[in-house]
Amino acid sequence: MEQNMHKQLTIALVAHDRRKADMVEWATYNAATLAQHKIICTGTTGGLIQKAFKDKGIEADVTRVNSGPMGGDAEIAALVAQKKIDLAIFLIDDLFAQPHEADIQMLLRQCRIHNVPIACNRYSADLMITSPLWDDENYKPVEAQYVPFSRKPSKKKKS
Numbered sequence: 001m002e003q004n005m006h007k008q009l010t011i012a013l014v015a016h017d018r019r020k021a022d023m024v025e026w027a028t029y030n031a032a033t034l035a036q037h038k039i040i041c042t043g044t045t046g047g048l049i050q051k052a053f054k055d056k057g058i059e060a061d062v063t064r065v066n067s068g069p070m071g072g073d074a075e076i077a078a079l080v081a082q083k084k085i086d087l088a089i090f091l092i093d094d095l096f097a098q099p100h101e102a103d104i105q106m107l108l109r110q111c112r113i114h115n116v117p118i119a120c121n122r123y124s125a126d127l128m129i130t131s132p133l134w135d136d137e138n139y140k141p142v143e144a145q146y147v148p149f150s151r152k153p154s155k156k157k158k159s
């Protein structure tokens with residue numbers, strides 16, 4: 001499917017092993033759109049996407065960081081914190097524990113903190129990548145405000 005967008009996005013694509021087939025299928029389905037943007041992937045996910053694109057003769061700007069368990073999620077989380085990622089697609093294996101759970105939570109948390117859209121399933125990914133808001137000049141995403149929580153002083157019990 002092709003979605004013509006004026007704004008060039010930096011999109012992170014990350015998938016756990018048992019979700020990689022899903023990710024490659026999703027990326028191939030959206031290849032014409034993804035080719036208009038910059039793609040940053042964790043190592044193995046990126047390798048599979050590069051291969052799938054090459055096999056189909058699709059040229060796309062795909063950069064790979066470390067593999068997830070070796071720090072790839074942490075690297076992408078750092079890019080999110082630096083405001084260098086516009087959209088993240090993260091297909092998580094919810095049925096299988098990962099050795100780098102802390103890094104996975106870090107990536108999810110940084111996306112939440114910095115108001116970066118993150119899709120953890122394909123339907124969300126399709127909705128996000130086709131959103132007209134990307135090109136809407138009048139739409140500005142609002143950063144989360146962490147308003148200090150003020151607690152009323154507790155009344156002391158009379159003895």
Ligand SMILES: O=C(CO)COP(=O)(O)O
Binds near residue numbers: 041043044045067
């Ligand atoms: O483990 C990952 C995400 O948590 C993905 O890493 P790979 O793409 O290197 O398999």
